[in-house]
Amino acid sequence: MKAGGKREDVLRVIGTTPIRPDGLDKVTGRAIFADDIHLPGMLHGKVLRSPHAHARIKSIDTRQAAALPGVHAVISAADFPEPAKPTSKSADISDLATNCMATTTALYDGHAVAAVAAENIHIAGQALGLIEVDYEVLDAVLDVRSAMADDAPVIHENLKPGFFFASTKKAHPNAGRLEYSDGDISKGFSCASVIVERTFTTQTVHQGYIEAHISTALWDADDRLSVWTSCQGHFDIRDQLAGILNIPMSHINVIPLEVGGAFGGKDSVYLDPLAALLSKKCGRPVKMAMSRNEVLRATGPSSGSSMRVRMGVDDSGKLVAADISFAFEAGAFPGGPVSAGILTATTRYNIPNYRLEGFDVILNKPKIRPYRAPGATQSHFAVETVLDELAEKLGMDPIELRIRNAMKTGDRLVLGYPCPVIGGVELLEAVRSHPHYRAPLDGQNQGRGVAYGFWYGGGGASSAELSVNADGTVQVCTGSCDMSGTRMTLAMQTAEALGIQVSEVQVTTGDTQSIGFTLPAWGSRTTFATGIACITVAEKVIAKMIERAAGIWETDNSNVRFDAGVFTNTNDKLQALTFKQLAAKLDSTGGLLSDQASVSPQGVGFQLAAYLVDVEVDTQTGKVSILRSTIFQDAGKAVHPDYVAGQMQGGVVQGLGWALNEAYIYRADGTLANTSFLDYRMPTALDQPMTETVILETPNPGHPYGVRGVGEVSIVNPPAAVANAIYNAVGIRMDSLPMSPTAVLEKLWEHQAAQL
Amino acid sequence: MAIVWIPSTVRELTNGKAMLEADGNTVAEVIRNIDLACPGIRSALIDDNSLRAGIIIAVDGSIGSRQLLQPVRPDSEIHFIPAIFGG
C-alpha cells in the first residue's frame, strides 16, 4: 500500500527534523499534564496503604475519618460494585479491581486498603491517620525461589495461570509454568564442543517515570464520567474503568493529556477507579495524585528474576542447543512478562534444539507491569553474557559468533513463525566496522563489551480522522497519546502522503468520545500503526479530491494524477492544482472533505539493536565507570532521526541504570526500604558520557515508508554489554544485577581468593 | 492442504506431531478439521467460538485482526504465537 501515485524514492518530509509543535508549550511550562487540572469545587484524594507485605484485613473502621471536618467521602473495597463480565479483550477485571483496592487481603507493602477525599491534601492525609484497620499479619515471600518452595505461603487459593494455551500447567500453588521447545536438546548438546551453563539473578526495577500517577474524576448530572489521567492508552483506561465500575463504555470519557513518562508502566488503572468512586460518593470532582513513595511501592515495576541458561556451540561456531529456565516475578497477580522473557532469550539466533521453560511467580510485591521490552532486558543479560563466554572458550570474536548464528529474513523463529524482513547481520557488521570496536583501551582495568538485542514491534488497532480546511491546512485527530513526539512523526507521515508541508498538518489526540478505538502507545507501535492509519486516511481523502478535480476539469477520475502534492489532468497537463488550490475549491464543488480510518496493520517489523560499551572498574571501590557508549539500531526508516536517536539514548541510559544501580531493596518484614529517588538510584547527568547513535535502515516492507518501531529495544543490551566489558576489564563474570560497587567488589575478592 | 504448526505444549494432543495438515477456507475451518484427527486441539485454542486470550494467529507470516476468520489458501502455513505485551 503506497501513498497514491507517489515515487517512493523521493521523500520530502520523512527523514527531516522539524521542531515539534507541542514543544513550545513544554519549554514555557504551559503544557497541561494530569496534575495541572484544576476544576471548580475539586477535592483532593489520598490512599491508605497496607504497611504489611501480606496481611488479612479483618476490619476497616472509617467513621472517625469520615467525621473529620473537611473530609467529604471515604471508600474501601466495600464501595466497589461487582465487576462486569470480562470481554475477550480485557484483562481479568476482578484482579485489576483488587489491585486497585484490596478486598480480604493486603498482598504487598503499599496495597491500597481505603481512600478519602477532602478539601486539601493535608486534611486528606490527616484523615488517613484516623482510619483504623485491623490486620492479621501473614508470612510473606519476596523472591521467586522462596515463593516456589514447598513450604511457601500460598498467596492465591485458586491461581489461574492463564497463559498461552489452556494446557499451561500450574507448577506450584504460586506459579504458572510454560514451555516452548523443539528438536532434541540432548542430541544437540552431544554435538557441542563447548557448553556453558550459568545461573543469574536480577532485582525488581521500576520504569522511573518522573511524573507520578494522577487522576481526576468528575460525574455529570447524567451519570456520565469524565476522567483526566496520566496514561499511555486512554481507551484501555476507559475499558478497564467500565469493567471495574460496571457501567457502559459509552458513559465514560477519558481525556488524554501530556504524559510525563510511562515506558509501559501507565497501561493500567490505579487511582482512576478510586477517584471515580470518591467523586460519585460526594458529588464533587476528585483529584488524586500518588507520592513518589506510593509510585515505587504500589504501581507496576518490572520482574526480578532467577535464570538458568545452558547453551552449546560446535567447533564451527554454530549454536547447537539451548536449555533455559527462567523464573520471573509476576508480583501479587499472575501475568508477568516471562513468556516474552523466554522467547527473547534466543529468538534472534538460529538454534535448532531448544527447551525454553518459564515460571510466572506470584509473590508479595506489586503487580508487575511492562517496562520497555518487558522481559527482554532480563533475558538478554543472561544469554548475551553466556554467548560471550562461549565465544571466548571457542577462541572466536564475539561478534563473529553472533553473525554466524543470527536469524535472517525467512528463518524460522521459535514456534516456527517465519522471520519477517530484518537486517541483523548488517547491524552486527556495522558494529564490527565501527571505530569504537577497534579503538585502543589505554588504561588499567578497562574493558569493552558488546551485546546484541531483539524485541518485537507492535501493530494493532489505530484510528485517525483527517479534515481538510479551506485554506489547505489539515487537521488530523488520532487516538494515540503522545509521550515523546509522535504527534510530529504522524504529522510528517501525513504531510508526506498529502504532498504538503509538515507545518500545514496539525495533529491532536482525541478523547475516547471523539475518535475511534486505538490501542495504547506501547509496544513501539505508534509511529508504525497510527502512522499507517494517518497514511490510509490521507489516501482516502486524496481519492475524494481526485474526484473533485475530475469534476472541475470535466474528465474521468482515471485522467487525474496525484503526485507530490499536485493534481494534474493527464489529458491536458496545463490543468493542474496544488493541494492548497484544490482545497480552496472544495466548498463550492460539494463541500469540505474529511474521512476516517481504523486500521490494524499487518507487516509489523522487528526491532534489533546492538550496544558497545567501554568501562573502567575501580578495584578499590567496585565502581564501574562508563567510558564510551555506542548504540546501533535498525529503525527501518527513521521518520524523524533526532527522535529516533533520542529513543536510543534514553533506552541506553535506563539500561545502564538497570545494570549498575537500580534495584528494589526490601526489608526482612517485606516492606520496601528505598521509596524515594535518593535511594532508588537512577542515572543522573553525571553517570555516563554521551551515547553515540548509529541508525541503520533495513526497510520494513509492511509500512509504506519502511518504518519499524524504535521505542523499546534500546534498553535490552546495556546490562549484558556492561557485564561483558567488566569481564574484559578485570576477569570477573557478573551474574547478578545490579552490578553495584558492592556486588563487583565481592566478585573481585572471590576471584582473587580463587587465584591464590 | 494448509499446514498448522503445533506448539510443543499441545503436542500431547497430537501424538507428538509438530505439524498437521488440513483443508479449510478460514483458520476456524482448518482448526475444526484438525480437531477431527486430534480431539481436544480445538478446545485448547478456542473458547465459546473465540480465540482464547493470549493467543495470536499468523497466516503465512501475517498477523491480522481477523484471527479465526482469516482466510487460508491451500498452501498456507498457520502459526499460533503468544500475545506479547510491549512497554
Next chain:
Amino acid sequence: MSEMVHVKTTINGAAVDFLCEPRQSLLEVLRDVLYLTGTKEGCNDGNCGSCTVTLDGVLVNACCVLGVEVAGKAVTTIEGMAKNGNLHPLQVAFLEETGLQCGICTPGFLVSSRALLERHPAPSEAQIRHWLAGNLCRCTGYDRIILAVQKASKRMLAGT
C-alpha cells in the same frame, strides 16, 4: 485548618500576594494557589529537581521551601523565562536540539541551566553535567539536554 498567612512576594518580577497555610510548600502554593503550573512535581522530597525555581537568585527545589518563607523575596519560575513573548536562548536551543521528550522535567532543567549560564557562560560538558546532576530526566539520557545547553551558551556568548 491552620491559620492562613498573608504573604507578599515577587514572582517573575511582579508583585504577588497570596494566602497560605504554614504547612504548604512553595511548590503547592505556586501550583494550587497561584495556578502557576509550569513548575512540576516529580518527588516532593528534593530528589529530582522537577520543581526547580530560584529564590533570590539561588536555585532551590520548591518542594523543600515553605510558601511562607518567600515573603519579601524574589522568586523566578519557568513562566518568567520568556520575555515579552521572546523565548530565552535556552528554550530555543531545547526545541532545536530535541532536548526534551515528555517534557515533565524540562521546566526544572531550563531554570537550572539558566542559572548555570548566568554564572558560567562557557561551561565545559563536565561542568554542565555536574551542575545539572540534581535534575533527573528519564526520557532523554541527558545527551540532547547537554547539547542544547552548549548551543545556547555559544549563542549567548556571540550575542545572538
